[in-house]
Amino acid sequence: MAYDANNIFAQILEGKMPAHKVFENDHTLAFLDIMPVSVGHTLIVPKVEAENIFELENEPGSEVFKTTKKVAHGIQASLNPTGLIITQLNGTDAGQTVFHYHMHIIPVYKKMPLRMHGKEIEDSEALAKTAKIIRQAVVDIVAG
């Protein structure tokens, strides 16, 4: 399947669609999942066109990993989850629904079950509040 330049994450990267951003640099953007499976569920995308791991070159892939680490530290420091799932789906059969490469960071909280993947749209105000908390924590981490 050829890369679809109109996919929702491409539109977010172009500023055509809104997102609750938590971190951005020249190579990557991190924003909250609109249908989170837990509070703080974050997606990290490269700023290059790649549908999946097979299309993603090593350099942008490394940038995604670096941003994932930064944001993971920010989530850990600010939301204090008891666990953190980092995952990435390739292909419809694996459950991929948006065909621009992305990493998921899913915080896990003891005694708080995960919601279904991509099922329930979260309240925008709640997402804005969570994004602000993570964003500040990442700023603090980057500042050292």
Ligand code: 5GP
């Ligand atoms: P995938 O199933 O492809 O690994 O993950 C795609 C994710 O994108 C899902 O968890 C889904 O909730 C999320 N998603 C779908 N549409 C949007 C959107 O318009 N904005 C944001 N922020 N997330 C989205």
